[in-house]
Amino acid sequence: MYDADVIVIGSGGGGAVIAKELGEKGLKVLVLEAGPFYGNKKWQNPNSERGGEWSSSYNDLDVDLYKKTYNSYENNMNDVVSGAFRFGPADRRRDPWHRVMKQKGDIWQVSGVGGTTQHYWSQSPRAFPSAVDGIWPISYRELIPYYEKAEATLPVQFSPTTPKEELFYYGAKKAGWTLIPTLNVDTPGYRPNPNAILRANEHLMDPNYSMEQLSHMEGCTLRGHCVNGCTTGPTMDKIAKRGTLVSYIPLALKTGNVSIRPNSFTIKILTEHDPKEGLRATGVQFRDTWTGEIGELKARTVVMAAGCIESPRLWLNSALPYNAWVGRGLTNHYFDWVGGVFDEKDLMSIMGMPAVYPYVGHTSGARVDIPGIGIFQVSCLSPGLMSFLTYGFSGAGFDAFNPPEPGEPWDMRGRVVGPELKELMMNYSRTMTMLLLTDDEVQFSNRVEVDPLLKDENGPIPIIHYKPSPKTLQRRDQLARYACETLQAAGAKKIIRSDLPTGFLLHLESTMRMGFVVDTNCEAYQVGRLFIADNSVHFNGIGGPNPTLTTQALATRTAEKLAGKYFDQPAEIVK
Amino acid sequence: MHPAKSYALSASPHTIATFRALVEAIVPNTPELAPFGAEQTIGASELGVQDYMIWELDHTLALFFGMELTNFPLSAPTAGMLNSGAVQLVASGHAQHVPNESLWETSPYSAIAPPDRIRVLAMLEELIVDLGALPPPYRDDGGFVKFIVDYLVRGTMFGHYSEWSAYGTTRLDTPTERRLEHFPIGWRQAGYPGVSLGYRALMGFPLTIVRKGGESTIV
Ligand SMILES: Cc1cc2nc3c(=O)[nH]c(=O)nc-3n(C[C@H](O)[C@H](O)[C@H](O)COP(=O)(O)OP(=O)(O)OC[C@H]3O[C@@H](n4cnc5c(N)ncnc54)[C@H](O)[C@@H]3O)c2cc1C
Ligand code: SF4
Numbered sequence: 062m063y064d065a066d067v068i069v070i071g072s073g074g075g076g077a078v079i080a081k082e083l084g085e086k087g088l089k090v091l092v093l094e095a096g097p098f099y100g101n102k103k104w105q106n107p108n109s110e111r112g113g114e115w116s117s118s119y120n121d122l123d124v125d126l127y128k129k130t131y132n133s134y135e136n137n138m139n140d141v142v143s144g145a146f147r148f149g150p151a152d153r154r155r156d157p158w159h160r161v162m163k164q165k166g167d168i169w170q171v172s173g174v175g176g177t178t179q180h181y182w183s184q185s186p187r188a189f190p191s192a193v194d195g196i197w198p199i200s201y202r203e204l205i206p207y208y209e210k211a212e213a214t215l216p217v218q219f220s221p222t223t224p225k226e227e228l229f230y231y232g233a234k235k236a237g238w239t240l241i242p243t244l245n246v247d248t249p250g251y252r253p254n255p256n257a258i259l260r261a262n263e264h265l266m267d268p269n270y271s272m273e274q275l276s277h278m279e280g281c282t283l284r285g286h287c288v289n290g291c292t293t294g295p296t297m298d299k300i301a302k303r304g305t306l307v308s309y310i311p312l313a314l315k316t317g318n319v320s321i322r323p324n325s326f327t328i329k330i331l332t333e334h335d336p337k338e339g340l341r342a343t344g345v346q347f348r349d350t351w352t353g354e355i356g357e358l359k360a361r362t363v364v365m366a367a368g369c370i371e372s373p374r375l376w377l378n379s380a381l382p383y384n385a386w387v388g389r390g391l392t393n394h395y396f397d398w399v400g401g402v403f404d405e406k407d408l409m410s411i412m413g414m415p416a417v418y419p420y421v422g423h424t425s426g427a428r429v430d431i432p433g434i435g436i437f438q439v440s441c442l443s444p445g446l447m448s449f450l451t452y453g454f455s456g457a458g459f460d461a462f463n464p465p466e467p468g469e470p471w472d473m474r475g476r477v478v479g480p481e482l483k484e485l486m487m488n489y490s491r492t493m494t495m496l497l498l499t500d501d502e503v504q505f506s507n508r509v510e511v512d513p514l515l516k517d518e519n520g521p522i523p524i525i526h527y528k529p530s531p532k533t534l535q536r537r538d539q540l541a542r543y544a545c546e547t548l549q550a551a552g553a554k555k556i557i558r559s560d561l562p563t564g565f566l567l568h569l570e571s572t573m574r575m576g577f578v579v580d581t582n583c584e585a586y587q588v589g590r591l592f593i594a595d596n597s598v599h600f601n602g603i604g605g606p607n608p609t610l611t612t613q614a615l616a617t618r619t620a621e622k623l624a625g626k627y628f629d630q631p632a633e634i635v636k
Numbered sequence: 637m638h639p640a641k642s643y644a645l646s647a648s649p650h651t652i653a654t655f656r657a658l659v660e661a662i663v664p665n666t667p668e669l670a671p672f673g674a675e676q677t678i679g680a681s682e683l684g685v686q687d688y689m690i691w692e693l694d695h696t697l698a699l700f701f702g703m704e705l706t707n708f709p710l711s712a713p714t715a716g717m718l719n720s721g722a723v724q725l726v727a728s729g730h731a732q733h734v735p736n737e738s739l740w741e742t743s744p745y746s747a748i749a750p751p752d753r754i755r756v757l758a759m760l761e762e763l764i765v766d767l768g769a770l771p772p773p774y775r776d777d778g779g780f781v782k783f784i785v786d787y788l789v790r791g792t793m794f795g796h797y798s799e800w801s802a803y804g805t806t807r808l809d810t811p812t813e814r815r816l817e818h819f820p821i822g823w824r825q826a827g828y829p830g831v832s833l834g835y836r837a838l839m840g841f842p843l844t845i846v847r848k849g850g851e852s853t854i855v
Contacts, residue, residue, distance in 0.1 A: 165786040479661065489827055
């Protein structure tokens with residue numbers, strides 16, 4: 062007997078999408094999520110008591126509970142050890158789930174319904190066509206209708222301008238970049254970010270509406286907390302920033318066909334040998350993170366959407382057939398981060414304002430796209446996060462011990478500490494920072510594997526290794542030069558390149574690659590009825606653009622393929 | 637006893653002194669910044685960021701040991717690593733300042749001058765140390781040393797410039813029990829107005845996506 066048509070493992074960037082799509086097709090879907098379910102009546106105190114087991118109803122969602130947890134305080138929300146956003150069990154008295162990393166860096170993934178999209182910045186660009194066509198086993202054209210559908214569902218809209226974007230555009234234009242008004246980026250240029258954020262509230266500039274009123278209405282209020290959890294909106298499904306907890310999850314629950322079980326860590330994929338189909342998935346084993354009890358569920362098909370680390374870990378810990386590429390080919394856009402400190406008088410003459418106001422507007426609102434190299438995007442954070450990303454986190458050591466060569470476009474490179482740090486931080490509100498995303502080359506040696514000795518309650522734990530290729534390094538250096546030139550052109554008085562360490566992992570992709578581990582339908586070559594719907598199926602790092610929209614487009618497509626192959630459902634989107 | 641106090645007391649004086657020395661070197665007290673406001677002089681150790689670092693390191697690692705999930709507190713071995721680094725720096729003759737003898741016994745790391753403490757971090761992360769002389773789990777594990785040294789710097793900054801210290805007497809409670817007691821000093825130093833419901837800062841929309849019939853155009 063089957064418990065459902067489909068079991069989906071993980072409810073983040075990809076899992077929530079495929080659950081909603083399959084539910085809309087009338088399939089019965091069970092979602093197992095390792096972390097908590099915030100904003101749900103079944104879990105009144107999600108971080109300190111077990112609460113309920115399943116949620117299957119849209120009416121379970123509760124915006125007041127959601128806003129109570131999402132309080133926007135950066136340490137409370139984003140502390141990697143004990144924050145509401147961390148990769149760990151819902152119970153915040155407990156330690157996070159450990160991953161072994163023998164290099165400088167940090168893995169930023171979030172458990173819980175919505176996964177890492179709970180604190181993502183919701184930038185939703187498409188892949189660079191040049192990174193897909195003739196490279197992926199499917200074409201860019203094939204993806205377009207699914208991009209359109211995901212963009213309309215989230216929905217995606219171009220970012221509004223606030224002071225920091227204004228300054229960014231001013232610098233980008235002076236540095237010679239031109240506006241590219243497109244979603245399909247073939248040529249370099251600047252544009253506002255296509256973000257999954259509801260358009261700014263039309264009454265935002267009207268003083269007759271108080272901020273309190275506006276915060277309970279539909280539409281972004283430019284409060285700048287995207288990374289610390291957005292709370293603007295009247296109901297859960299109308300929260301301004303469209304992480305999947307507030308976009309696809311409510312839609313999935315509305316179908317009446319989807320049930321979600323948080324606090325449930327899947328530890329094994331169950332399989333059987335079928336005389337006709339060969340090895341195929343039949344269900345899962347999971348562990349309740351509060352009670353430690355192990356449960357089993359059976360379904361006709363299984364979808365892994367546990368993210369780029371846990372999907373390969375689950376494969377390996379389930380002893381599924383050997384495939385040399387499982388966990389291999391990890392890309393990560395080898396990030397860099399630069400900042401420019403501005404003088405008040407320059408800002409006055411450019412914008413008529415004395416500051417950059419890094420805490421206002423979308424966390425990231427504008428970008429320069431350079432196919433073949435990557436992207437630099439204005440990205441500004443609250444001071445705790447900003448201070449460490451700009452001055453405390455580096456693969457290049459301490460600036461004071463290795464100051465940059467004269468003639469470099471940055472004045473400082475690497476960590477800055479001591480009295481100098483304090484002076485720089487006094488200028489926080491006049492500092493514009495940018496995140497750089499490199500077109501990262503796939504390397505077989507970059508990987509997720511499992512530790513032969515170390516285990517946690519969910520089995521052998523993952524080990525992550527990432528080292529950029531020479532080509533990736535070269536592109537990243539070029540990108541840092543472009544970004545710093547834009548800061549110079551805008552008139553920054555002091556420029557810092559933090560030179561982030563290689564192991565800072567946010568845009569993990571391609572650890573279960575299409576064409577190697579899964580076929581073009583995202584079904585595993587070696588295990589029938591087992592599909593994957595997270596960042597891991599990407600063939601590469603899509604050229605540098607932020608990865609989630611591509612995962613969401615693919616998950617939409619995979620839902621169609623899965624329903625077509627095993628449930629005789631016709632495809633809706635015609636290519 | 638107050639939980640925050642009881643927790644702080646559970647770390648040894650050596651460990652506390654070592655972490656105080658670490659956070660002082662990274663975010664120091666700066667009397668020279670007094671003209672910009674009295675709060676600008678305040679450094680991380682006055683905000684208790686050493687306790688933050690100790691708490692974090694003691695709540696970060698849980699692994700199966702035998703048949704049970706076991707917490708491995710990392711603050712004491714991490715302090716041991718910094719102290720070993722300080723001893724090795726002084727022994728190598730590369731210390732730029734004379735250590736303070738009266739503090740040497742409690743914590744060699746706190747006895748060396750702040751710039752030398754940063755030098756120890758650099759030596760450790762570049763693995764220019766005898767890794768065999770470090771305490772486990774860092775002994776002969778250069779990869780883990782690199783990871784943790786980098787964490788020490790950014791963790792200190794996040795502790796200082798986030799709202800953590802403003803949880804005051806509740807700052808070492810389990811996170812769901814912490815309550816904000818005042819406006820965070822680190823935020824004031826940065827000129828951050830704090831959590832806000834929104835800003836009337838809309839300056840226009842350079843581009844807009846218009847959707848009709850499953851297709852989008854840009855205007
Ligand atoms: C700070 C930050 C900002 C970002 N900003 C952007 C952005 O602006 N745009 C963009 O495109 N991307 C952004 N990203 C990346 C984005 O978050 C990821 O691309 C996206 O979330 C990936 O989706 P996923 O489904 O692969 O994994 P996740 O979203 O991480 O979801 C995986 C889910 O599976 C669950 N899970 C894991 N293991 C198991 C198990 N064994 N059993 C059950 N459940 C399990 C996890 O708890 C999690 O909920 C950002 C990331 C970070 C950290
Ligand atoms: S800026 Fe970000 S956090 Fe603020 S309302 Fe808009 S989407 Fe939400």
